[in-house]
Amino acid sequence: MAVNIYDDINKLESTFRSTEEFEKLEAAVESVKADNEANELFKSFRDLQISLQQKQSQGEEISEEEMMSAQETAQAAQQNPKILAMLEAEMGLSQMIEEVNRVLIKPVQSLYESM
Template sequence: MTNIYNEINALEGAFRKTAEFETLKEAVEVVKADEEALNVFKNFRKIQIELQKKQLAGEDLLEDELVYAQKAAQLAQQNEKISAMLEAEMKVSKVIEEVNRILLKPIQTLYEDIQ
């Protein structure tokens, strides 16, 4: 019987070697090296996390919170270093989505005949 955790660890090692991951890693380092970009990104992430916590708690988001979050997002996207990092992150996410789709294929196959 296969030890799936050994296989997953091998996949993780292969994932780290993909061009998409390497590009993201480099983009993160560029942002970290630029104090202004880093502060803008930290603020953007802090706001995102706070709003997500409120949503998960079932709290309504206030209009001024949404406006502030939009302004923080715009400021982050206007920074070319942050923008490049977010673009690289989206490409990594596509790889992860594809891996997830492949991993779920056996389960989907099990249910194909049930309709």
């Protein structure tokens, strides 16, 4: 009998959206979006991160000036209480996702450990 794991994954997604961790992040994102200054600051921070990651992945050199700008933008973002709350909520959610990944990978690990 074939198993359709996607039914379970879709159920897990629904459960995931109902967790306290997800709801905290959702509320924190809404709080940032409602504050024009915080929203613009976060967009600038995110765009800069993406730009630097693209450069790195393409093997391009990141200048000292770009690194300084990135650090200044990150510091400014983290000093904003709404952005900080959002980043902290995201970390809580990430921990839950990591735990789910650990549980999902256990069967594969046990296969290799049995060798």
